[in-house]
Amino acid sequence: MNEERFLETLFRRLPRPPGELVVGPGDDCAAIADRDNQLLLIALDQLIGGRHYANENNHANQLEPTPPEAVGRKLLTRNLSDIAAMGGTPTFCLTGFAVSPRHRDRSDWLRRVFEGLLQTAAEYRVHLIGGDLAATDRDDVGSLTILGTVPVAQVCRRTGADPCDLLFATGCFGDSLASGHHLDFSPRLPEGRWLARQGIAKAMIDVSDGLLLDSLRLARASRLAIEMELAAVPLRNPQRPPETAAGDGEDYELLFAVAPQRAPELVERWPFPDTPLTRIGSFQANQKPDILDRRGKSLTTARRLGYDHYRETCGNHAASQ
Amino acid sequence: MNEERFLETLFRRLPRPPGELVVGPGDDCAAIADRDNQLLLIALDQLIGGRHYANENNHANQLEPTPPEAVGRKLLTRNLSDIAAMGGTPTFCLTGFAVSPRHRDRSDWLRRVFEGLLQTAAEYRVHLIGGDLAATDRDDVGSLTILGTVPVAQVCRRTGADPCDLLFATGCFGDSLASGHHLDFSPRLPEGRWLARQGIAKAMIDVSDGLLLDSLRLARASRLAIEMELAAVPLRNPQRPPETAAGDGEDYELLFAVAPQRAPELVERWPFPDTPLTRIGSFQANQKPDILDRRGKSLTTARRLGYDHYRETCGNHAASQ
Numbered sequence: 260m261n262e263e264r265f266l267e268t269l270f271r272r273l274p275r276p277p278g279e280l281v282v283g284p285g286d287d288c289a290a291i292a293d294r295d296n297q298l299l300l301i302a303l304d305q306l307i308g309g310r311h312y313a314n315e316n317n318h319a320n321q322l323e324p325t326p327p328e329a330v331g332r333k334l335l336t337r338n339l340s341d342i343a344a345m346g347g348t349p350t351f352c353l354t355g356f357a358v359s360p361r362h363r364d365r366s367d368w369l370r371r372v373f374e375g376l377l378q379t380a381a382e383y384r385v386h387l388i389g390g391d392l393a394a395t396d397r398d399d400v401g402s403l404t405i406l407g408t409v410p411v412a413q414v415c416r417r418t419g420a421d422p423c424d425l426l427f428a429t430g431c432f433g434d435s436l437a438s439g440h441h442l443d444f445s446p447r448l449p450e451g452r453w454l455a456r457q458g459i460a461k462a463m464i465d466v467s468d469g470l471l472l473d474s475l476r477l478a479r480a481s482r483l484a485i486e487m488e489l490a491a492v493p494l495r496n497p498q499r500p501p502e503t504a505a506g507d508g509e510d511y512e513l514l515f516a517v518a519p520q521r522a523p524e525l526v527e528r529w530p531f532p533d534t535p536l537t538r539i540g541s542f543q544a545n546q547k548p549d550i551l552d553r554r555g556k557s558l559t560t561a562r563r564l565g566y567d568h569y570r571e572t573c574g575n576h577a578a579s580q
Numbered sequence: 581m582n583e584e585r586f587l588e589t590l591f592r593r594l595p596r597p598p599g600e601l602v603v604g605p606g607d608d609c610a611a612i613a614d615r616d617n618q619l620l621l622i623a624l625d626q627l628i629g630g631r632h633y634a635n636e637n638n639h640a641n642q643l644e645p646t647p648p649e650a651v652g653r654k655l656l657t658r659n660l661s662d663i664a665a666m667g668g669t670p671t672f673c674l675t676g677f678a679v680s681p682r683h684r685d686r687s688d689w690l691r692r693v694f695e696g697l698l699q700t701a702a703e704y705r706v707h708l709i710g711g712d713l714a715a716t717d718r719d720d721v722g723s724l725t726i727l728g729t730v731p732v733a734q735v736c737r738r739t740g741a742d743p744c745d746l747l748f749a750t751g752c753f754g755d756s757l758a759s760g761h762h763l764d765f766s767p768r769l770p771e772g773r774w775l776a777r778q779g780i781a782k783a784m785i786d787v788s789d790g791l792l793l794d795s796l797r798l799a800r801a802s803r804l805a806i807e808m809e810l811a812a813v814p815l816r817n818p819q820r821p822p823e824t825a826a827g828d829g830e831d832y833e834l835l836f837a838v839a840p841q842r843a844p845e846l847v848e849r850w851p852f853p854d855t856p857l858t859r860i861g862s863f864q865a866n867q868k869p870d871i872l873d874r875r876g877k878s879l880t881t882a883r884r885l886g887y888d889h890y891r892e893t894c895g896n897h898a899a900s901q
Binding site: 262265266269272273274276277280283284288289291292293294295299301302303304305307309310350351353354355357366369370373377381386387388389390391392393394395396397398400402404406 | 583586587590593594595597598601604605609610612613614615616620622623624625626628630631671672674675676678687690691694698702707708709710711712713714715716717718719721723725727
């Protein structure tokens with residue numbers, strides 16, 4: 260069983276939540292009714308040593324160890340990307356860190372992790388309001404809970420696309436690990452806020468586990484298919500085949516549905532000259548949610564759709580479907 | 581450096597938070613202004629395999645493995661104890677779980693963990709609204725973020741005690757691991773709510789890391805000393821010396837300051853016949869915050885004050901002071 264199916268099965272069993280839970284589990288963030296027609300956004304994500312960053316003393320794979328400041332930065336930025344995908348503004352965070360004994364100087368390593376976390380928090384005006392430290396026998400495991408806010412009328416969910424809507428993406432895809440993008444990306448907060456304020460993104464998700472896998476999640480949420488033009492997908496590394504880049508993951512870009520009549524306005528008024536904006540597909544009614552090529556052939560039967568952090572350790576790289 | 585000092589140093593460096601943060605880091609929960617004169621309470625805590633519960637295949641120490649349902653229960657209840665310490669009512673939770681490959685059947689183990697978590701959530705009317713699953717190379721690491729609510733006027737903080745206030749405690753202390761209490765305790769939510777509503781607890785904390793260590797935290801928050809009558813502390817196991825029991829930790833009891841003139845009312849009206857209520861000391865002005873015996877001798881110079889989950893793995897059991 261993979262993470263997605265495990266959580267889906269779990270979430271189906273949950274009792275009916277109270278009315279103030281406006282967005283329940285299964286989106287990028289949960290959303291709770293707050294004061295002044297705002298929603299409180301909340302999400303939790305983990306960062307695993309040796310998986311999401313290179314460990315110190317990692318002789319096995321000869322990787323340069325990730326600087327601890329970059330570990331702290333990534334712990335926050337990958338959570339900020341979830342706030343961006345809802346059109347929100349981040350506010351507060353809490354973090355738990357279980358530290359490996361393998362660091363040369365554990366206290367110094369952890370101090371530098373928090374150095375990076377706090378610097379990034381200041382950059383995005385997020386306040387750290389709680390934490391817990393523990394120790395593990397082997398891998399570091401960090402977790403961060405991010406809070407944010409968004410006006411009720413503007414919140415972007417995964418659901419909400421209609422047939423004929425166009426699929427747009429920010430930025431470039433693929434090769435995130437090798438290029439270092441997974442450590443130094445800027446979460447698309449201004450872009451997400453702008454799209455939400457303009458009411459342009461009808462459905463939105465952030466691409467963390469791979470373009471194909473996260474597109475499929477977006478398609479499923481609206482029970483539609485997406486016809487994707489893989490050739491149109493902007494690549495971080497043009498040497499990399501698009502179908503590989505689309506499974507790499509850790510892009511932290513936004514993927515969103517736009518009504519065809521609003522597409523010209525989006526392209527014309529897009530106020531982020533440094534952020535590529537590309538139409539990479541369109542939504543279609545279909546018997547089952549899927550990602551199709553131009554000829555209607557499924558792209559999700561590929562061996563590897565994206566990154567399933569839970570399943571990976573079983574040594575099983577099969578598609579998450 | 582221990583967890584407490586690490587976090588204190590960290591928190592001192594944090595920028596001034598916005599006005600809606602009513603209780604910042606360093607208490608059992610942070611508290612954010614919410615609608616209708618309520619505060620949103622939020623806290624994060626971790627649960628480490630082999631530390632907070634016995635692993636499967638743990639040949640080293642011959643412990644019976646903890647049933648996974650009890651792991652899920654404890655992940656939630658120890659967080660509920662933090663809500664209880666603020667006088668709050670829990671509402672929502674999110675959980676991250678990084679699973680060890682050492683379980684005989686990892687999916688089944690995790691399914692049973694969530695079985696226990698969800699059953700406990702239903703028991704306490706808490707809704708699971710988000711989660712993240714990952715895998716580790718060795719130990720399980722779970723984290724849970726708990727949300728709750730409390731009227732602004734009723735919130736109980738660690739700070740607020742005055743000289744001559746009396747120190748009361750719920751329940752019994754010590755021997756939590758051997759007795760299994762750490763797995764099957766009931767967080768003191770009704771007791772905490774009642775104390776908050778009556779305005780009886782002037783300062784409150786939950787005892788998770790040891791009676792002495794958490795008493796010291798309570799004393800420090802009000803810059804007072806506590807004169808503690810160790811002989812009066814109710815023990816779970818009467819065979820265990822009180823000074824040892826006071827360092828065992830994982831009691832998940834409430835410890836709170838009461839004005840002397842309200843103590844008779846507290847004792848008379850205490851509506852929880854199954855929950856022992858004991859006066860175990862009093863607050864005093866002192867040059868430095870400390871826990872003293874009747875003759876004014878410090879009790880915190882003992883070799884082991886309580887449980888520091890971060891420092892323990894260094895093999896250093898010295899007091900956290």
